[in-house]
Amino acid sequence: MSETTKKTLSTEERMEVFDREFAPHTDSMYSFAYRLTGDDEDAKDLVQDTYMKAYRFIDSFEEGTNAKAWLFRILKNSFINEYRKKSKEPSKIDYQEVETIYNGEKNDPSVISGMRQDNSKYKIGDEVTTALNALAVDFRIVIILCDLEGFTYEEMSKILDIPIGTVRSRLHRARNLLKEKLESYAKKMGYSQKKAN
Numbered sequence: 001m002s003e004t005t006k007k008t009l010s011t012e013e014r015m016e017v018f019d020r021e022f023a024p025h026t027d028s029m030y031s032f033a034y035r036l037t038g039d040d041e042d043a044k045d046l047v048q049d050t051y052m053k054a055y056r057f058i059d060s061f062e063e064g065t066n067a068k069a070w071l072f073r074i075l076k077n078s079f080i081n082e083y084r085k086k087s088k089e090p091s092k093i094d095y096q097e098v099e100t101i102y103n104g105e106k107n108d109p110s111v112i113s114g115m116r117q118d119n120s121k122y123k124i125g126d127e128v129t130t131a132l133n134a135l136a137v138d139f140r141i142v143i144i145l146c147d148l149e150g151f152t153y154e155e156m157s158k159i160l161d162i163p164i165g166t167v168r169s170r171l172h173r174a175r176n177l178l179k180e181k182l183e184s185y186a187k188k189m190g191y192s193q194k195k196a197n
Contacts, residue, residue, distance in 0.1 A: 022054055032072060032149055050075040143178060
């Protein structure tokens with residue numbers, strides 16, 4: 001019987017791999033996390049959690065493979081696990097935040113507009129965001145990975161751990177659902193769908 005030995009990296013080697021392979025993808029990961037969560041703090045927490053897991057399991061990462069896809073898979077799994085956990089919990093209200101806004105910032109529109117502008121580079125139009133967020137998580141993830149992050153079907157298959165055929169089918173369904181949700185908005189904006197003869 002042959003036993004496969006797992007490589008063990010020194011702390012210095014771990015940091016080198018981390019800096020070379022994982023660190024360059026921070027902005028893309030934040031963008032993906034923000035589109036999944038819709039919240040700056042949740043997105044940052046999700047990215048931090050992903051990096052902690054990536055560092056913890058860095059010995060299982062195969063150098064020379066697609067580090068971005070590996071990280072996105074960890075991020076996606078963390079999001080889904082947290083999403084499931086939160087969906088089973090009752091809603092919580094942050095009374096301190098409500099009190100702060102009510103007592104101090106309600107009369108200062110610059111504070112609120114400043115908060116909106118902080119994350120504007122990661123946002124898409126409100127109507128599109130609302131329609132995207134209304135999709136089931138599985139459909140939302142494939143749209144984000146393909147149409148916003150530019151992953152190939154093969155990469156998405158690895159990230160999502162599903163066959164390529166399922167990726168294509170899910171993406172087709174997700175795009176059709178998104179198209180339905182945005183039809184009236186598109187008409188309002190002057191876009192018309194040309195029917196094929």
